[in-house]
Amino acid sequence: MNPKHIAQDYLLYVDGVSVSFDGFKALNSLSLLVKPGEMRAIIGPNGAGKTTMMDVITGKTRPDSGTVVFNQTVDLTKHDEATIANLGIGRKFQKPTVIEPLTVFENLELALAGKRGVFAALTHRLNADEQARIDEILELIRLTDQRDNQSGALSHGQKQWLEIGMLLISEPKLLLVDEPAAGMTDEETMRTAELLKEINKTRTVVVVEHDMDFIRALNTKVTVLHEGRVLAEGSLDTVQQNQQVIDVYLGR
Numbered sequence: 222m223n224p225k226h227i228a229q230d231y232l233l234y235v236d237g238v239s240v241s242f243d244g245f246k247a248l249n250s251l252s253l254l255v256k257p258g259e260m261r262a263i264i265g266p267n268g269a270g271k272t273t274m275m276d277v278i279t280g281k282t283r284p285d286s287g288t289v290v291f292n293q294t295v296d297l298t299k300h301d302e303a304t305i306a307n308l309g310i311g312r313k314f315q316k317p318t319v320i321e322p323l324t325v326f327e328n329l330e331l332a333l334a335g336k337r338g339v340f341a342a343l344t345h346r347l348n349a350d351e352q353a354r355i356d357e358i359l360e361l362i363r364l365t366d367q368r369d370n371q372s373g374a375l376s377h378g379q380k381q382w383l384e385i386g387m388l389l390i391s392e393p394k395l396l397l398v399d400e401p402a403a404g405m406t407d408e409e410t411m412r413t414a415e416l417l418k419e420i421n422k423t424r425t426v427v428v429v430e431h432d433m434d435f436i437r438a439l440n441t442k443v444t445v446l447h448e449g450r451v452l453a454e455g456s457l458d459t460v461q462q463n464q465q466v467i468d469v470y471l472g473r
């Protein structure tokens with residue numbers, strides 16, 4: 222595979238990717254093409270392969286075959302998770318990993334220090350640009366008034382937003398978000414859709430979610446996965462009218 226042959230148009234180019242676990246095909250010739258600046262929603266029933274797809278993109282799982290190219294030149298199948306994160310792919314897992322005894326601000330400070338580690342984060346004095354960057358993110362994730370409060374006291378939704386803020390600190394080109402609305406109130410769910418739309422003004426976003434109200438609020442192109450491959454793609458209305466999609470969701 223020569224990445225130079227990959228179409229210039231895509232930030233993320235996944236083609237013909239297969240992954241087997243003990244002979245079971247979790248991904249079966251999966252293709253996903255995402256343009257720079259796009260927001261893509263991924264839906265699909267349990268076991269469709271959504272998590273495995275994210276694992277392949279982020280280097281957690283190696284595909285048996287297929288092409289995974291980032292930013293037109295980088296073959297992601299050749300890199301480990303840490304390298305891929307540094308290349309500009311941020312992944313938000315379902316479960317928040319904020320450090321609860323620390324304040325909201327300290328968590329963002331720690332994310333900023335990144336590889337320098339906790340000791341460096343706690344001893345390093347932020348410069349004006351770094352302060353401004355954190356303040357900007359606090360505004361975006363609507364946690365400015367929680368700045369000096371312990372993260373452990375935040376609501377579930379607020380913890381998820383903080384985690385997204387921590388990812389944004391490292392300025393990812395591509396943000397992968399796994400079921401952000403799970404466990405959220407309706408209001409938090411809608412606020413999360415707004416947040417992702419705001420983030421999408423400057424970054425490419427791929428979001429996996431089951432909540433259809435959330436997907437509708439994103440108002441973006443949807444890819445439906447089933448049995449490790451793409452079943453349908455288009456607007457939410459289009460895919461919801463697709464008979465194969467209806468059958469899969471009704472379990473026929």
Ligand SMILES: Nc1ncnc2c1ncn2[C@@H]1O[C@H](COP(=O)(O)OP(=O)(O)OP(=O)(O)O)[C@@H](O)[C@H]1O
Nearest residue numbers: 242243246247265266267268269270271272273274
């Ligand atoms: N490490 C593994 N070993 C064996 N089987 C696995 C492994 N990881 C995933 N699978 C199987 O691969 C299939 C796809 O799983 P995956 O978690 O990617 O689906 P999903 O679409 O994310 O599902 P969900 O919506 O339930 O999270 C499932 O049948 C799952 O049981």
